[in-house]
Amino acid sequence: MASDGNAAIDELQVLRTQFLSELKDCRDEKCIEAVRIKYLSKKGLLPGKFALLGKLSPEERPKLGQELNRLKTLFQTSLKEKLKQIEFQKARASKIDITLPGDRDYPGKKHPLLQVLDDIKKIFSEMGFSIEEGPEVESDYYNFEALNIPKDHPARDMHDTFYLPGGYLLRTHTSPVQIRVMEQQKPPIRMIAPGRCFRKDTPDASHSPFFYQVEGLAVDQNISFADLKGVIAVFARKMFGRDVNIRFRPSFFPFTEPSAEYDFTCVICGGKGCRTCKGTGWLEISGAGMVDPEVFKAVGYDPERYTGYAFGMGVERLAMLKYQIDDIRLFYENDLRFLEQF
Numbered sequence: 465m466a467s468d469g470n471a472a473i474d475e476l477q478v479l480r481t482q483f484l485s486e487l488k489d490c491r492d493e494k495c496i497e498a499v500r501i502k503y504l505s506k507k508g509l510l511p512g513k514f515a516l517l518g519k520l521s522p523e524e525r526p527k528l529g530q531e532l533n534r535l536k537t538l539f540q541t542s543l544k545e546k547l548k549q550i551e552f553q554k555a556r557a558s559k560i561d562i563t564l565p566g567d568r569d570y571p572g573k574k575h576p577l578l579q580v581l582d583d584i585k586k587i588f589s590e591m592g593f594s595i596e597e598g599p600e601v602e603s604d605y606y607n608f609e610a611l612n613i614p615k616d617h618p619a620r621d622m623h624d625t626f627y628l629p630g631g632y633l634l635r636t637h638t639s640p641v642q643i644r645v646m647e648q649q650k651p652p653i654r655m656i657a658p659g660r661c662f663r664k665d666t667p668d669a670s671h672s673p674f675f676y677q678v679e680g681l682a683v684d685q686n687i688s689f690a691d692l693k694g695v696i697a698v699f700a701r702k703m704f705g706r707d708v709n710i711r712f713r714p715s716f717f718p719f720t721e722p723s724a725e726y727d728f729t730c731v732i733c734g735g736k737g738c739r740t741c742k743g744t745g746w747l748e749i750s751g752a753g754m755v756d757p758e759v760f761k762a763v764g765y766d767p768e769r770y771t772g773y774a775f776g777m778g779v780e781r782l783a784m785l786k787y788q789i790d791d792i793r794l795f796y797e798n799d800l801r802f803l804e805q806f
């Protein structure tokens with residue numbers, strides 16, 4: 465009879481394995497309930513095994529009885545555990561726990577300077593200006609000579625130049641692009657040249673050894689200073705709003721005659737006077753003027769026939785005014801806390 469007892473125990477082992485495997489595959493309460501009914505209900509598989517007791521000798525019964533009860537307990541607790549597990553998973557899938565730390569995205573963005581540069585390009589494109597480019601490494605001729613800045617001209621002192629071997633240099637302004645375009649094209653010309661420039665400036669709140677500039681140039685017959693003022697005025701209003709006025713003050717540049725500095729109404733205080741505009745209500749923007757006949761001669765244009773204007777603007781300066789930033793170095797430090805704000 466001992467073999468009957470062992471055979472019964474083996475049968476229970478098979479049932480146990482089968483139960484656990486079926487329960488493991490369950491993904492919802494319905495499945496768990498089906499397993500419960502299959503194994504534990506009155507006519508289920510486990511109660512069915514209690515009939516085995518009747519086939520055993522009185523000595524063997526207690527052992528099998530114990531095993532049956534142990535299995536019953538195991539089935540019951542396994543079912544409960546599985547149910548809890550399913551409920552937890554469901555809760556986790558359906559609920560958003562707002563107290564948990566979130567996953568942060570860092571989507572790519574345009575640098576604030578490039579955003580302002582895009583604005584500038586758009587405004588001038590709408591006024592019919594083409595966008596031209598030139599090399600950052602220039603020859604002395606394009607950067608100075610052709611722009612009426614011969615050697616020993618005092619204006620060269622204002623351009624603290626990075627000289628390179630072989631008579632080359634890092635361009636100190638985007639004006640050489642004017643020359644390159646005029647050499648290639650006949651009037652009428654309406655162009656802007658955005659790009660990076662370099663000067664030996666020690667970095668501080670308002671200086672950087674490299675910076676972005678936009679050069680503008682228009683050449684045709686009968687172009688006058690009034691055209692220049694009109695274009696700068698439209699630009700100022702599109703960039704900073706309808707209430708911005710412009711003014712021109714006499715100045716000097718070797719490549720324009722007459723030359724002027726132009727100012728915008730202070731965008732911080734609206735012209736009332738504040739710290740940024742030093743109480744004047746005006747912000748200095750950059751220089752402009754009528755193209756000097758000497759420059760036309762350098763590119764083979766007839767100065768008797770054509771006139772034109774040129775202007776420059778510093779992109780950092782405009783970006784600092786637009787976003788009210790008081791330190792130019794912030795643009796180049798790649799600090800995400802700064803860059804994320806744009």
Ligand SMILES: [Zn+2]
Binds near residue numbers: 731734738739745
């Ligand atoms: Zn002001």
